[in-house]
Amino acid sequence: MEQPRPHKIPQSVLVVIHTPALDVLLINRVEPALYWQSVTGAKDSEDESFEQTAIREVFEETGINCGGGTALHADLIDWGLENVYEIYPRWRSRYAPGVTHNTEHVFGLRVPEGTPVTLNPREHTAWQWLPWRAAADACFSPSNAEAILLLPEFSR
Template sequence: MAADTRPFKIPHSVLVVIHTPALEVLLINRADSPGYWQSVTGSKDHEDEPLEATAVREVREETGIDCAIGTLTDWQLENVYDIYPKYLHRYAPGVTRNREHVFGLCVPAGTPVALNPREHTAYRWLPYLEAADACFSPSNAEAILLLPQFTKP
């Protein structure tokens, strides 16, 4: 079996809270950690990839949703957190923290979802307070709780 030759992940990522105008939030279940519900997340592919491009790419890769059907908003928020120990092997030696930039994506109710089965096994739409409670990631839950501040009445 060949050694893993994938490059190390860049410790700069996006978190995209996908939601409807009624503040229902899309959560996806991680394939590598059953029961770990989250919003779309993902690292830059290369250092100079714009964060908005990272968000658009990750939403498409993980959910099949084209951001053009909705409104992608940069919330101008950034979280810095310790990388979970089980994922440290994906990063260069000595990298222990990640910078995560937060976006919101408002999509029409009923937007179809087509998961990448290598990454996620299930999805569900929940009212935002329930979605925040269901997230395994504290920064993801906090972002979802901010949703009403970033949506127009």
């Protein structure tokens, strides 16, 4: 007998992955189609830090390892921003009854040009690098687009 999935925690990360030239990695969701976005994902447990969530989600969704001890770890930057938004009705069943809003913590991750990307095929179907303004225009999520538009302010 299959165990019921635990409810998602309404705390997540948004990680804007970018090159020094400010090209942004966007990944296309499996469902719904043509939902381009940066890396996103919820905490696995209440005690998982936002940084741990960001490291885990980046690796799970793109194959890019930015964990402690890696060359990229220093380039994972907490932007100190949070977005609170209403969870789309199509995804509310993943959360506990009555949960309607999510708090999203924003990070940036600078990677070298040509960094290989390996998608998780259960979650995403395609990836592309776009100049930051074009990437913001391509995002389905308003909070994701707004974060990308802040990239020049937060990049080093």
